[in-house]
Amino acid sequence: MKLKIFERFEQQQDGPAKAQGIAIWQAAIFIAAQIAGSGVLALPKAASDAGGWLGLGIMLVLCVNATFAGAHLGLCWAIAERHYPDLKTHIRNPYPTLGEKAYGRWLSIVISVAMQVELIGTGTVFLLLSAQIIETLLLPYELSVNACVWLPTLAAFLCPAMWLGSPKDFWQFGVGALLTTLTTCIIATVESINDAATGLLPPPDTSVTLTPKSFFLGFGVIIFSFGGASTFPTIQNDMRHREKFPISVMVAFAAIITMYVPVTAAGFAVYGHDVQSSILNSISSGPAVVAAQILIAIHLVTAFVILTNPATQYIEHLLNIPHKFGWKRCLVRTCVLLLMVFIGETVRDFGKVLSLVGGSTTTLLNMVFPPIIYLKFKSTLEPESTVPLWRKIYLLVILVIGLVGGVAATYSAILDIVGPQSFRKPCYIP
Template sequence: MGKSNPENGANEKTPIMAPNQNKSVQEIDEAQEPHVTGGLTIFTAAVFMVGEMAGSGVLALPQSLDQAGWIGMLLIVGCCVLSAYTGKVLGSAWILVQERYPQYQGHVRYPYPAIGQVTYGKPGRYLVSFSINFTLFGVSTVFLLLAAENIQALIKDVGHDISFCYWLLLIATILLPVTWLGTPKDFWFIAIGATAATSVACVVLFSNMIYDGTHRKDAGPVRHSSSSFIDFFMAFGTICFAFGGHPAFPTFQTDMKKQKNFGRAVLLAYLIVLAMYLPVSVAGYFVYGSDVKANILLTVSHGPMLYIVQILITAHLLFGFVIVINPFCQEMEEVLNVPKKFNWKRCVVRTAMMALVVFVAETIPRFGGILALVGGSTTTLLAYVLPSLFYLKLCSMKGDWEEVHVPLHMKVMNYEILMVGVVAGIASTYSAITDLSAPGSFTLPCYINMTSAEGH
């Protein structure tokens, strides 16, 4: 066999393992993989995943549940289970790539695009790179908008109404030096802070919603929105967004001490996220009904509990922003050949990325539409379509390495996930674009009117 050349996709392989041997899917994670000194543990990797996903989902899912109707509860649980499974599949695919191609062992800045490169050549890599960059950029923008909106609401409650457009600029300036940190293992403390803040916030928020429910009995029965095609798939896109942390998953995996344990970290992360999402979403559905707003914090009654939640969720969004924008910046640095060690070029690139995020946030100060569009399009692709597609392709590739046997039932399940992801993703993307382009949906950019722009 010739030298490894991922540029040609599956055409050439590297003979690094004994041929004519089979191994099952369950044995993939037992493979020898690089040991990262000082890397992430199962717990810290799970914490990073929670820190990346949980913030916007807690705020947006209650309205999505009202839009989708009671079936939205099943969608939340179903998306959680499927996302956890495809997250594990993606981790197994990365282990296979590292086993077969030595150049991808050690620290790699662009692991998910590398999987696309190995399986489908340059088209696979370009598709993944675009999808990841679009998704992480969109998530970063949403986190920044939500943080600014929460701070505006907090300050307004103490008598000072300062436009969130100004807060966007201030928050970005404060966060900028933190974004210059290298990779996730360099700022593990941020992930722990984000997860801890959201966990406490969810408990307090749920208590606040139950309190509101006990004091709304005289207001009559709770009414729910009638779910149209557009509303349902807008909700689906938001739910996908809430569980779609996959763009950054391989980045976290490459920073783990033992990458074979990534599946356990994924399972732990999704159990934590579901424990946060489900009680808040169900409470919002039954307590507020159609009165719930895109940001649940703008719906619950004012008081000490709300202020605590606003502070904690804002802290999570600020921490989460640093986590989410990091893989996006790393890939841009790879494209521009920026050295991996801290240097002035990294600062320049990441400052430029921050400026671009701020510009988009100031241009489209409406996080709900961005969230649904990103969730329905590239998040669905990265979380529900490509993991199964890449994994099955890797298992079917022939070469001088151990073959991987995939049972028929697992093949069928992966193909079903893939097809459902394609159909639902197309419908959700169409719904989000239709909503964003509908009459009356336009919001003035902040740089046209810093005081009249609305972020919700």
């Protein structure tokens, strides 16, 4: 299948297929699984913050932008492979490598730092949210075990899975993560509609109301919900046909937006601006909501393994640890997991971390770096191949939206974190 929009995927690169590696559909599952998850629960609230129905429109636009930029990040790797044959082997730090080939060592360092902050921060969010869901589920049984205890317990459970090598070693985790998210979205949508059908809820306030701070907080959460570009080159590097990665990106984002739109639209239409940070907290309690909470917790712990893998692989690369199972790998990845536990026990509020990560590093990795790397490669490595004007303009628009929106969203998130009554005592302080 060749799509004109991506110039036939740069003429279907002539590099050899890998004898072993994941297929196009497996790569799409990995992409969708590690993107869709915790963010989907916060989207109705994010849409409310971003102006209600206006926020839903922004979500659609940002989805198209993320798809376009993500596909071009895949094209960047294909271009790099054509001009740097050594990249056809397994590369443990593919995204920073692209930055270095395009602009030099400085961009490689910037990308590396952004990746580690995003992946470790997002991994912490996943652990925190999972622990809080478990705490909520056990409240009716009067168990006095809070999220501070469940956080290290979950980490201990996940630790052996983190020792696995790279995505091709645990593609089943991606299938499980995607199925749980899909089921959760269906439950949340149906139960929201059921709440509206009871006639017991007051008429929802769905007016377009927003402030600059609320708009950019919503922007940050929406960007986070489409975040994941930091893992794209790692997933692409494990494919049999790397040049077909843009197909995986488009399939994955089509599946993601299909899940996101019903949940967001139903949640805001039913609860209006009163919708809570997690849509599951707005829905009337019942067996279906409990099932959804269990499923999203399962998703978080399975997607966690996929999400944190690029960060640990890069750290191992810096430490010259062999790309094979051994005690050094186990030690490094265990230490990374302990760092996430410490951050989670210190911060405790996953929502604020989500907004901050989404507005800062996720925006850089998803909307800023892909356009500048692609345009640089085309101008220096393949100057004979002219970039169509429409494509260049669209990439520059994505870049500007990322820069302006990212700075504003990060500033708004910081104000929210340091605002009154935002501090929570760390778990380890009596």
